[in-house]
Amino acid sequence: MAYPLAAWRPAIDVRQSRRTYTRAPLTQEQTAKLRRLCKDFRPFDDARVELIEDAGDLFTSDDVGYGRISGARTALVFIGRVKSPQSDLHVGYLGEAAVLEATRLGLGTCWTHRMYSASTVASHVALDYGERVVAASPVGFVPSAPSIGERLQTLSPAATERLPVAGIAESQCLTHSRGMYREPLEAVRRAPSPLNRQVWRFTVEDGCLCLTLAAGQEVTRCPKRIDAGIAMLHVDVAMAATGHEGKWETCGSAPVARWRPRLAVVDDIAEENDRRHPIYT
Ligand SMILES: Cc1cc2nc3c(=O)[nH]c(=O)nc-3n(C[C@H](O)[C@H](O)[C@H](O)COP(=O)(O)O)c2cc1C
Known part of the structure; x- marks a missing residue:
C-alpha cells in the first residue's frame, strides 16, 4: 500500500529520542493506526515492523554511555531477514516510518539496537525462519519536559547537535x-x-x-x-x-x-x- 509520505514531514522536525515514559497505554486510535502501518506499509519482503502492546519489562538493560529507558509498556520492533543484503537498509527505512507515524500521533520514541531483552521480544513476536530483531523502540506518552535522567543523557552537545x-x-x-x-x-x-x-x-x-x-x-x-x-x-x-x-x-x-x-x-x-x-x- 502506498503511504502518504508527505504527512510525516512535520514529524521530522519535532521528533527527538525520549527515554522516560508515563506508563499510560496508547489510545485505541493510536494503536489501530500503528497496527495498520505495520500491516499495510510493506514495500520490502526482507523487513517488517511489529507493535507489541504490553511489552512488560522489554527495555530493562542499563547500558554504559546511554542510560535507561523507563516506563514504556508498548514497543515497536524492527525485524530483518539475516541473509538479505539490503535488509538493514530496509529495516532503517521501515523503522523510521513507524517512528515518524508515532511522532505524528503525539507519541515518544527512541530507536535502540541493544537496550531490549531479546527473549522478551521472542515471547511476543513470532519470527519466521531467517528473521531476527535488529532494533526496537519504546512508543508511548512522554512528559512534555524531559526528565532529569533524560537531560543528563543529552547533556553533552555531541548527543544531539547536528552537522550543518x-x-x-x-x-x-x-x-x-x-x-x-x-x-x-x-x-x-x-x-x-x-x-x-x-x-x-x-x-x-x-x-x-x-x-x-x-x-x-x-x-x-x-x-x-x-x-x-x-x-x-x-x-x-x-x-x-x-x-x-x-x-x-x-x-x-x-x-x-x-x-x-x-x-x-x-x-x-x-x-x-x-x-x-x-x-x-
Ligand atoms: C539505529 C539507532 C540505534 C540507536 N540506539 C540507541 C540506544 O541503544 N540507546 C539509546 O539511548 N539511544 C539510541 N539511539 C538514539 C540516538 O542516540 C539518538 O538518535 C541521537 O543521539 C540523536 O538524538 P535525537 O534522536 O534526540 O535527535 C539510536 C538511534 C538509532 C538511529
Whole structure:
C-alpha cells in the first residue's frame, strides 16, 4: 500500500529520542493506526515492523554511555531477514516510518539496537525462519519536559547537535536543479543515529542524489546501513512534501543508494529530441 509520505514531514522536525515514559497505554486510535502501518506499509519482503502492546519489562538493560529507558509498556520492533543484503537498509527505512507515524500521533520514541531483552521480544513476536530483531523502540506518552535522567543523557552537545548541511553534502547537492535537494538534506540532518554519529554523506552524480556512508571508527556495533535506510526515508518524505517524484535505487557499498528524479527521464527525452532534431537546440 502506498503511504502518504508527505504527512510525516512535520514529524521530522519535532521528533527527538525520549527515554522516560508515563506508563499510560496508547489510545485505541493510536494503536489501530500503528497496527495498520505495520500491516499495510510493506514495500520490502526482507523487513517488517511489529507493535507489541504490553511489552512488560522489554527495555530493562542499563547500558554504559546511554542510560535507561523507563516506563514504556508498548514497543515497536524492527525485524530483518539475516541473509538479505539490503535488509538493514530496509529495516532503517521501515523503522523510521513507524517512528515518524508515532511522532505524528503525539507519541515518544527512541530507536535502540541493544537496550531490549531479546527473549522478551521472542515471547511476543513470532519470527519466521531467517528473521531476527535488529532494533526496537519504546512508543508511548512522554512528559512534555524531559526528565532529569533524560537531560543528563543529552547533556553533552555531541548527543544531539547536528552537522550543518555542508558537513554531510558536497556543495553541488545544494545548487543542483534549482536546489531541489536542499530541503531533503535538511530533513536528513534531523534524522536519528546511534550516538548521534551522523554518517550520511551525499554527492550528485548524473543528476541523482547519491548516498554514501562516512568511513571511520565504529563507536557502536549498530550497522551503518540502518542509518542509511533512515536517511532514505527522510529524503523520500521531504521529496514528497516538496512535490518531487523519483525513487531510490540501491547499489553496492559506495554509493549505498541513489535517488533518481523522475524529471531526469524527461530531461533525457529532451536531450534525445535535441540530438535528433537540432532545429530545436
Ligand atoms: C539505529 C539507532 C540505534 C540507536 N540506539 C540507541 C540506544 O541503544 N540507546 C539509546 O539511548 N539511544 C539510541 N539511539 C538514539 C540516538 O542516540 C539518538 O538518535 C541521537 O543521539 C540523536 O538524538 P535525537 O534522536 O534526540 O535527535 C539510536 C538511534 C538509532 C538511529
